[in-house]
Amino acid sequence: MPIEHEGKILDIDPAAVEQTILDKGGRKVGEKFMRRYVYDIVPGDMSKWIRLRDTGQEITLTVKEIRSDAIDGTHETEVVVNDFDETNALLGMLGFTAKSYQENKRVSFLLDGAEVEIDTRPQIPTYLEIEAASAEDVIRVAGLLGYSESDLTGENTIKVYARYGIDLTSIPELRF
Template sequence: MANAVIEYEAKILDVAPQELARIIIDKAGSKVTLTVKEIVSDDIGGAQETEITVSDFDTTNTLLGKLGYRAKAYQENQRQSFLLDGAQLEIDSWPHIPPYLEIEASGKAEVLRVAELLGYSEDQLTGKNTTKIYADYGIDLKSITDLRFTE
């Protein structure tokens, strides 16, 4: 069984995706993942994540249903993935809110260092999860059972 790992990540809200993409080295490929994320706090190291790559969203969803799991909501997002100086960078776009950049690295100091390389300071970073980011925009994500880019 896979072990959960502490996830050292921070987000920078309301970014310009095209401008960021120009200064980050692109990571090729796309993948579908199944992730269980346990949020302990809003700190940079405040989440534990267990993730596995799966070959197909619909088949994985069917398998989970056969194991007795039921979806509480459907949520779409779009993600651009990059590698920069040893850190994983994700530009996440979600319906109804501005895009944000997520920086994930081997430790808090590395997250801060890579943020600085991109021109951001520690006070511009947040460890908030997506539900709390939606709340900042006045949207109760927990009450939305179907979140799509086109409705």
């Protein structure tokens, strides 16, 4: 299962961070409205789940496994699928019921070999996500933007919401 090297910097000022990314040579590659269904593989096991996501440009089906909260603690296997609703129906036929539906808005950039995303989700402050080829590259790109390694978290979305006192597992629909 491939390792995802990703770090988040929470509670950012989106306009200021976007300007910093551009000032450091980043290139804006687009804005997306994304929607996803999340399914338990084994009910109650929050370390591994299925995600069906529509970015507006691509629909993917992913198994995510959290091995730790480190930058390199998430492992994932992903395939592209054709149809969001039909894939949801297929998963239902296989016995999977979506435990939640979630939306977010994302502004995407490329900076020094990394994918840098400004993510806005309902009910919590906007955060920055940096994904790169290695944990060292995530830390390096964060440094280019004025952040230190201690500013980064590898926590998943459930834990990020928990930081703001929100139990994401109890919210079946998270919409704007």
